[in-house]
Amino acid sequence: MLEKGNRANTLHGILLIALFSFAAFYIAEIPVVRRLSFSPLIVGIVLGMLYANSLRNRLPETWVPGIRFCTKQVLRWGIVLYGFRLTLAQVAAVGVPAVVVDLIVVTVTILGGVLLGRLLKIDRDTALMTSTGSAICGAAAVLGAEPVVKCEGYKTAIAVSTVVIFGTLSMFLYPVMYRTGMLNGMTDTEVAVYTGSTLHEVAHVAGAGNAMDPTDALGIAGTATITKMIRVMLLAPVLVIMGFVLAGRRKESGGETGKRRIAVPWFAFGFIGIIGLNSLLQSLCGVETVREIPLNGTIEYVDTFMLTMAMTALGTETSLDKFRQAGARPFVLAGLLYVWLVAGGYFVTKYVVGML
Structure with a gap:
């Protein structure tokens, strides 16, 4: 990707995406955008899509490798560094009930999403990506x-669009449900686990939790965020299992010949390793939160910028024509998964937390 002779053009493509990402960070700090909890990642993909549907044809083709570099290598390193936001202590802080609820929600959402995708006649990749986003962390x-x-990049963009729409809706819906008494049948702990295990993005969980419990006096905001972080940790094992399953299916369909190649996502193991390292650093530094670990805030900022670059690059590969080709079915799928998360997640949380 950065071979000698093509390095300058590739760097031009990377620089273009970096400039868009800086703009995304600036826009994300605008008060109205912040109130909507739109992270730089979401702003980045929107900017990328705007570019794709306006000036994309004027981009020199020699810059394209730089954009693809952002969607591949930069993305993988961004996922690895995401582990600096998490520690194993967070799992112990909320206990077994939150872990069990998260496992049920993630498993049923992914498997149910794939099945619904078949019934709706959605291509497997779009259904799987949409289900994974709804199940884990948007x-x-x-x-x-x-x-x-x-x-293809446009399928990734479609999946991102669906989880952003329904995740943002949830961020406003859950506090309304809480204030109007619709969640009175739950204890504060159950409300927190329910929120953390069913909302899409970490930002959505934080926004909803703070709206319900601004000072965290009831423990809703903190426990909801920790429950969500446990769900994020499930990303690594899910990717590993997904790699083995997809490799087997490609072999059966004749997509591969000769020795079977398993698409093991090694960056997922790096993600787990970083979580372990972060847990060790937290213990050695004797601090209560990961943000208090030296340089952790800087690393998180760099990581967010890398993920924003990846999202922006994906956006530049996505045109409205591709959305039209996909049709409304992916959004119907995301809507059905949303109903399951809101309604099914309620009963799962009540049952599991009540039993344990």
Whole structure:
């Protein structure tokens, strides 16, 4: 990708995406955008899509390798560094009930999404990407799955769009449900686990949790975020399992000949390794939160910028024509998964937390 002779043109493509990403960070700080909890990642893909549908044809083809570099290598390193946001201590802090609820929600959402995708006659890649985003952590999960599924960029963008729409809706819906008494049948702990295990993005969970419990006096905001982080940790094992399953299917369909090649997402193991390292650093530094670990805030900022670059690059590969080709079915799928998360997640949380 950065071979000698083509290095300058590739760097031009990377620089273009970096400039868009800087703009995304600036826009994300605008008060109205911040109130909507639109992260730089979401702003980045929107900017990329605007570019794709306006000035994309004027981009020199020699710059394209730089854009693809951002959607591949930069993305993988961004997922690895995402582990600096998490620690194993977070799992112990909320206990077994949150882990069990997260496992049920993630498993049923992915498997149910793939099955619904078949019934709706949606292509397998789009259904799998949409289900993974709904199941784990929204856009970040879709980005993590992209190198494993190996689908076209526009399918990734469609999956991201669906989780952004329904995740943002949830961020406003859950506080309304809480304030109007619709969640009175739950304890504060159950409300927190329910919120963390069913909302799409980490930002959505934080926004909803703070709206319900601004000072965290009831423990809703903190426990909801921790429950969500446990769900994020499930990204690595899900990607590994996904790699083995997809490799087997490609072999059966004749997509590969000779020795079977398993698409093991090695960056997922790096993600797990970083979580372990972060846990060790937290212990050695004797701090209560990961943000207090020296340089952790800087690393998180760099990581967010790298993921924003990846999202922006994917956006530049996505035109409205490709959305039209996909039709409304992916959004119907995401809507059905959303109903399951809101309604099914409620009963799963009540049952599991009540039993354990």
